[in-house]
Amino acid sequence: MKISDWIDAFRSAEGPPPETLGAFMRWCLSGSWPALWLAAFFSAAAGAMEAGTALILGMVIDATARAGPEAFFAGENIAVLVGAVAFFLIARPLLFGLSASANAIIVQPNVNPLVLSRLHRWTLGQTVGFFDDDFAGRIAQKQMQAARAVTDVVSEAINVVAFALASLAGSILLLFAIDWRVALGFAVWLMAYFAMINWFLPRIRKLAAGRAGARAMVSGQVVDTITNIKTVKLFAHADHEDRAALGAMQTFRARALEFGYLAAGFRFALMAIAGVLPVLLLGGTIMLWQAGQASQGDIVAAGAVAIRIAQMTGWVSFTLMAIYSNIGEIEDGIRTLTPRNRVDDDLDARDLNVPDGEIVLRDLGFAYGRDKGGVQGIDLTIHAGEKLGIVGASGVGKSTLVALLLRLYNAEQGRIEIDGQDITGVTQESLRRNIGMVTQETAMFNRSAHDNIMYGRPDATPEEVIAAAKKAEAHDFILDLVDHKGRTGYAAHLGERGVKLSGGQRQRIALARAILKDAPILVLDEATSALDSEVEASIQAALERVMEGKTVLAIAHRLSTLTEMDRIIVMDDGQIVENGSHDALLAQNGRYAQYWERQSGGFIRTQAAE
Structure with a gap:
């Protein structure tokens, strides 16, 4: 040595x-x-x-x-x-x-x-x-x-x-x-x-x-x-x-x-x-x-x-x-x-096994250590392969629900199970490997387009990366990229947080990343919010292919993107207030129906606007 x-x-x-x-x-x-x-x-x-x-x-x-x-x-x-x-x-x-x-x-x-x-x-x-x-x-x-x-x-x-x-x-x-x-x-x-x-x-x-x-x-x-x-x-x-x-x-x-x-x-x-x-x-x-x-x-x-x-x-x-x-x-x-502000795995934590993708939330509660906010008393079963839409005004707990599913925080009460396994008893790495996610504010590294897509699956081949980009309608604009050092196409760097891309381009790369990951559970948090209607329509078929056979949770303010969901839940003040299909919720003439009627350009208006 x-x-x-x-x-x-x-x-x-x-x-x-x-x-x-x-x-x-x-x-x-x-x-x-x-x-x-x-x-x-x-x-x-x-x-x-x-x-x-x-x-x-x-x-x-x-x-x-x-x-x-x-x-x-x-x-x-x-x-x-x-x-x-x-x-x-x-x-x-x-x-x-x-x-x-x-x-x-x-x-x-x-x-x-x-x-x-x-x-x-x-x-x-x-x-x-x-x-x-x-x-x-x-x-x-x-x-x-x-x-x-x-x-x-x-x-x-x-x-x-x-x-x-x-x-x-x-x-x-x-x-x-x-x-x-x-x-x-x-x-x-x-x-x-x-x-x-x-x-x-x-x-x-x-x-x-x-x-x-x-x-x-x-x-x-x-x-x-x-x-x-x-x-x-x-x-x-x-x-x-x-x-x-x-x-x-x-x-x-x-x-x-x-x-x-x-x-x-x-x-x-x-x-x-x-x-x-x-x-x-x-x-x-x-x-x-x-x-x-x-x-x-x-x-x-x-x-x-x-x-x-x-x-x-x-x-x-x-x-x-x-x-x-x-x-x-x-x-x-x-x-x-050194302060401990962590979510740690148990010493005997095992890898999560997801043969089906059923998600069960039992009396789930989390308020960020405060008296109010977050979610409380959530009881919900998302069946294997079901596509669930989540609707609600800003601040009602939609993102908190997803953060708890990903175990970015530990629930303060209740628990979440995936295929019968309490997520607090599995490793966080295995949990997150089995969940693909596309968020509204898409994170990009100041690395090449290829590296950003391959983040979904680091062992992917270049051919698989390109195939995922094509499915996400990202391949054509990637070929036109040129960075400040003259690197082009998939080798071009995207700038810090992807600033050299438009919002729609960033989300298409994020979609390609999720497509490449091919996890059995998929979370879409305003996944198409930065896309114009023409681009959204062009990748809708790709999204449908990605969702096939997966358990899907889709958060959206643009309700037209949720009409094909198997079921939609409406949240308010950290609780589920309505639950059913698009047609059933419209027939109830409740909160969802009000959102549908009051949309302007397909978005839910805020409480203040109402």
Whole structure:
């Protein structure tokens, strides 16, 4: 195995991400600890070389003082010189090279995708409500921010903290070898240094979290505006969006300034305390030399240690500041990403088997955690192969009913069965594989037309993709597509959310996707609402072929599209108020009949319009 593969960069984590910092870090890094400890060992070994450097310099100086110029290259000095050359040309470069390689090859390229893939998998499992309640850009920013921050914390902890601690330990041992009083002075300085660090870093951590949150809001605001740029232009609200973005940027600037003031104060305090160390160690060792208790080599060794530690102080302190800043960003990401807003499979969930396609709703209720809204008390049986139309004004629970069937939410009361199987006891993947759906607001990826259609069945052949497009009356316009990179036909990319297509073209591609999927249950949620009458008529035969042998739920405001349904239910205030065929419902002269009479262009008027 190559050393670059010592960490499995895409290994799944066990369980949900914890909501406390230490446990969250362990969750992010689980499975990678042996490689991380090895990298830390190499870094610590390289750090110990710093004290070794001062020790060897001191030995060379003492040997020089004892032998004088004429006898320096004779006798016992040869061993000292050979050891020094071997140390500087072989041992020191080798350990520093191993340390750098471990961090650059094992740690950094693997930890970031390891953490990001785990956070992304977790986020994908959240309910649609989680995404509805936040900016898409902000959620993506939090994922990438947290992954980058965890990577930086790990990398710097290995590259700097382990290195520095080993350097300090070696320096203390060296100074004890010179004189315990010099070592004691160094220990006192270390306590003062750590006290300063202890005062600054928690404050840096807090301000960094605030700055990260403000930065994410800027990203969310900008992405939200760009995502809806056509609406912004149509309503001439560029100035309004500019003000909203500037407001978010002003907040970010204020948080960044707070952080900057503290960082500047930290740097000043750091330089002041770093300047004390050379004076303390060199002055103390010179006094001991004057008293005959230290050698010239001891002065050089103490001076080398003092200068190196003073220089390292700035490096280490700013690294610690960066680590604490990253910890603040990790905690900010934890608050956004770890809350459980999910529909999870049972541990013993099995795959759904759909030999017939009968759907039974038993006392079904769901109100999104509120007292009112959604649906309540729904009892309904949709027989295998039956085509059911669903009618009702906006907000009466039609889409909620479909969302519960797809288990985008768990019902708050009652249950749904498909061919006798409670959908809460089957895997969500198998449930949704058996349900094809075309919605009013059709989702498109910024990928090729071929890839968007093949999303219905990833193992489909190109011939099957084209056949599905032809059935959906999409083949001809796809052949005419050209994107900004010159790709044509089925290879042309559709733009973000399919913006390069008309509403009717998007829905025909969505129909082709559903045709290719060929699931036994089909849901049509205003599937032809974006099509003009001529296009709708041209694909009506294709729709009828698609519906053959399937259990169909069709939501529509254009009632003319439902006249051939086997049965139609009318919903109002989250309940089924009428149930029957088109002719039977007209004969009842109830709510459905009123809708039929009041249609204008085939659509149900809203309550306000009535």
